Amino acid sequence: MSANATMERYIALWNEPDATVRRAAVAALWRPDGLHLTPTRRFRGTEELVARVTEAYDRFVGGQGLRFRSGGELMRNHGALAFDWVMTPEDRKDKVLAAGFDVVLLDSDGRIAADYQFNEPSEALDGPDGQVERYLAVTDAARHYLPGARLVDGDGVHEGPHSIAAALVDGGARLLTGSTSAQHDALRYRWRQDSTDERSGERAEGVDFLLHDGTGQIREHHRFTRTGRYAG
Numbered sequence: 452m453s454a455n456a457t458m459e460r461y462i463a464l465w466n467e468p469d470a471t472v473r474r475a476a477v478a479a480l481w482r483p484d485g486l487h488l489t490p491t492r493r494f495r496g497t498e499e500l501v502a503r504v505t506e507a508y509d510r511f512v513g514g515q516g517l518r519f520r521s522g523g524e525l526m527r528n529h530g531a532l533a534f535d536w537v538m539t540p541e542d543r544k545d546k547v548l549a550a551g552f553d554v555v556l557l558d559s560d561g562r563i564a565a566d567y568q569f570n571e572p573s574e575a576l577d578g579p580d581g582q583v584e585r586y587l588a589v590t591d592a593a594r595h596y597l598p599g600a601r602l603v604d605g606d607g608v609h610e611g612p613h614s615i616a617a618a619l620v621d622g623g624a625r626l627l628t629g630s631t632s633a634q635h636d637a638l639r640y641r642w643r644q645d646s647t648d649e650r651s652g653e654r655a656e657g658v659d660f661l662l663h664d665g666t667g668q669i670r671e672h673h674r675f676t677r678t679g680r681y682a683g
Contacts, residue, residue: 452561454527458534461555461563464504465519466512473508477501482558486565490634516541522550526658526675529603530557533658533675535571552632554639554660554673567660569632569639582667583640586659587625592616597668604674615672622674628656636662 452460457480464476477500481487487494487503494503511517522535531554538549550571558564586595593612601608602615609618625642632639638661644654657676663669 454532455525457555457557457561458521458525458532461553461566462519462521462536465507467508468513470505473504474501477504480563481566482560482562482564485563487568488566488635488637489568490570490632493635511538517548520544524677526677528605528673528675529608530559531555531603531660531673531675532557533660533673552639552658554637554658556673567634567637567639569634572629583627583631583638583659586661586669587627587642592619595667595669596672597664597670600668600670600672602672602674605676625659636664638663 460476461480464473464480467473467476474497478497481497481500484496485500487500492503494500512519517538518541520537520539522537524534526533533552533554535550535552537547537551539546540548552569552571554567554569555563556565556567586592593616596612596615598612599610600612600615601610602618603609604618604622606618609615624645626645628641628643630640639658641656641658643656647654655676657674660673660675661669662671
């Protein structure tokens with residue numbers, strides 16, 4: 452299944468009125484032990500996932516006549532997807548009542564292993580922004596990563612702290628834009644490239660998604676870059 456098809460089927464699932472079809476869609480999208488995480492809740496396995504989707508459908512779609520829709524560009528890299536979504540009235544696509552952002556990690560068969568859902572806009576938090584500023588500083592980057600850590604970006608998979616640090620240095624410094632979102636073992640933040648491209652006069656923007664241990668050491672880092680470019 453293509454990345455676009457996965458995102459489209461994922462969003463369609465939350466609008467599906469037929470309980471039997473919803474269950475089949477959950478079973479097809481997630482692997483049997485797959486996860487769905489929100490800032491305050493955690494769901495694992497088909498039964499909990501079906502209950503979660505049904506709860507959202509009954510409250511927002513069936514109960515209030517609302518609809519979940521794609522909110523913009525799909526970003527992807529080796530085994531991971533990231534995308535914005537919005538919730539609007541059925542007949543008013545332009546009236547956004549709620550918004551969010553999902554990072555979906557896929558297994559080798561293309562099924563969802565873990566789905567991290569974040570609310571938008573991000574709430575300002577005291578600790579994580581300072582922590583992320585340290586992560587974005589490319590100097591001495593290796594010390595933030597566990598020995599078996601990996602960075603996944605548009606260039607491929609970089610394994611081990613020193614390989615990761617070299618890739619981050621090559622990519623150039625990033626600046627934090629907005630607030631950091633934190634939940635469970637994850638951090639998510641938006642960034643903008645510090646310097647403009649010499650030829651185009653533009654700078655890249657994107658999203659980083661980090662999985663860490665209890666001490667803040669990073670075990671997995673996904674860097675998503677938007678395909679659009681922005682004037683410096």
